[in-house]
Amino acid sequence: MNTRQLFLSHVGQTSAAPLCLNIVKAEGSKMWDADGKEFIDLIGGISVCNIGHRHPKVVEAIKKQADEYLHIMVYGEFVENPQVQYAKALTDHLPSTLNAVFYTASGAEATEGAMKLAKRYTGRTQIISFKDSYHGSTQGALSIMGSEYWQQAFRPLLPDVMQLRYNNFDDLKNITERTACVFAETIQAEAGVVAPANGWLAALRQRCSDMGSLLVLDEIQCGFGRNGSLWAFEQFGVVPDILLLGKALGGGMPLGAFVADKRIMDSFTSNPVLGHINTFGGHPVSCAAGLAAFHVLLQEGIIASVKTKEKLFRSLLNHSAIRNISSHGLMMAVEFDSFETNKKVIDALIEEGVFSDWFLFAAHALRIVPPLNISEDDITLACSKVIDVLNRLEV
Ligand code: PLP
Secondary structure (H helix, E strand, C coil): CCHHHHHHHHCCCCCCCCCCCCEEEEEECEEEECCCCEEEECCHHHHCCCCCECCHHHHHHHHHHHHHCCCCCCCCCCCCHHHHHHHHHHHHCCCCCCCEEEEECCHHHHHHHHHHHHHHHHCCCEEEEECCCCCCCCHHHHHCCCCHHHHHHHCCCCCCEEEECCCCCHHHHHCCCCEEEEEEECCECCCCCECCCCCHHHHHHHHHHHHCCEEEEECCCCCCCCCCCCCHHHHHCCCCCEEEECHHHHECECCEEEEECHHHHHHHHCCCCCCCCCCCCCCHHHHHHHHHHHHHHHHCCCHHHHHHHHHHHHHHCCCCCCCEEEECCCCEEEECCCHHHHHHHHHHHHHCCEECCEECCEEEEEEECCCCCCCHHHHHHHHHHHHHHHHHHCC
C-alpha cells in the first residue's frame, strides 16, 4: 500500500472525500507535495501559520527547547520557563484585567475551560452563544455551536444553553442575571467573516456588565494580527472578561489558552481544588515556539501590512462570478452563487497550485486566511490564478 492508501485505511477520517494532498514540505506561504508540485497556501493551516510555515526563529526555539526538556509534569505544577515567559509576554500586550493565562492543548479545550470558569466564578449555569458561531468540536463547545446541522446527531448536549442572533441588539435582553457567560467570536469566522455591527459589541459588553455575566471573546481564529491589530477586540473598544486563544498561539505547535483576571482564574484553585486540569496544556515546546512566533509577529512589521494586503487581494479579485467579498484584514470570504461553484473553483485552484477551502457555515465562500507575511508577489500570482480558473470554468 502507498502512503495515501495507508492514510485512508489507518488514520481516522472526517469526511468520505478527504483531499489527500501529500505535503512533504512547507515554508513561508508555500507547500510542496511528494511529486514536487508547489502550492501557494491561502489558508495557513486555517489561521495557524500567521507568520508563515517554519519561520526560522520558531524552528530554532523548538530545537533549543527540545535540547532542554520536553514533557516533565502535568500542567500547573512545575514552574516551566517557556510557559512563564510566554504568559508574561502575552499579558504585557493585553489590557490589565487580562493578566492570567491558563494553557490548554487546543482551542476547544480553551472553550471548555472558559465555560467551567464562568460557571464556577458566577455560580450560575446558563451559557449564551450566537448563531453561526464556532468554538470547537468537543461536547461542551458543540453545545454552544451556532448550527443545528452539526449538533443534532450528538444530542443530548449541555443543558441551559441559549443561542441569540449575532449583531441583533434586541436579542441582548435575553442575557439576564441567570447568565454565567456569553461567548462570541469577535469576528465570526465560519459564518463567512462577519464583523460586529456598529456599536453591537459595546452593547453586548454593557449588557454583560449590567447583568454580572462574563463576556468571553473567542479570538482563536481572529487573534494574533489577523484583522490588522494584535487583537480584534481592540478595534471595537471593548475588553472581554475571558479571552480565548489558540491556532496561531503556538506558532505551528498545538497550544490553546484562556486568559482572565487572576481574581477570576483563582476560582479553579478551591472547592474543588484542581477545577480544571490537563496533562499537555502549555507544553514547553509549544510555548517556546509560540513565544518565538509572537516576537516575530510584533517585531517584523507584519501586522502593519495586513490592511494593505487585504486591499491588494480585494483589488485583484474582480470577476462577475464573485458575488461579494466579506473581509476583515486577512480574513476573507470570497462568495460565489453556491457550494457547487465554490467546490469547482477550489478543486481547479488545487490543480493550479493554490490551496484554499470553504467555511463551515458559508460553504459557498472561498476561504482566504493566508500567512500574514505572504508576499505581494504571491498574492498577485494567487489572485491571477483565481481569475484564470473562473474564466476557464465559465462559472
Ligand atoms: N474557536 C474558533 C473561532 C475556531 O475557529 C476554532 C477552530 O477552528 C476553535 C474555536 C477550536 O479550536 P481547535 O480546533 O484547536 O479545538
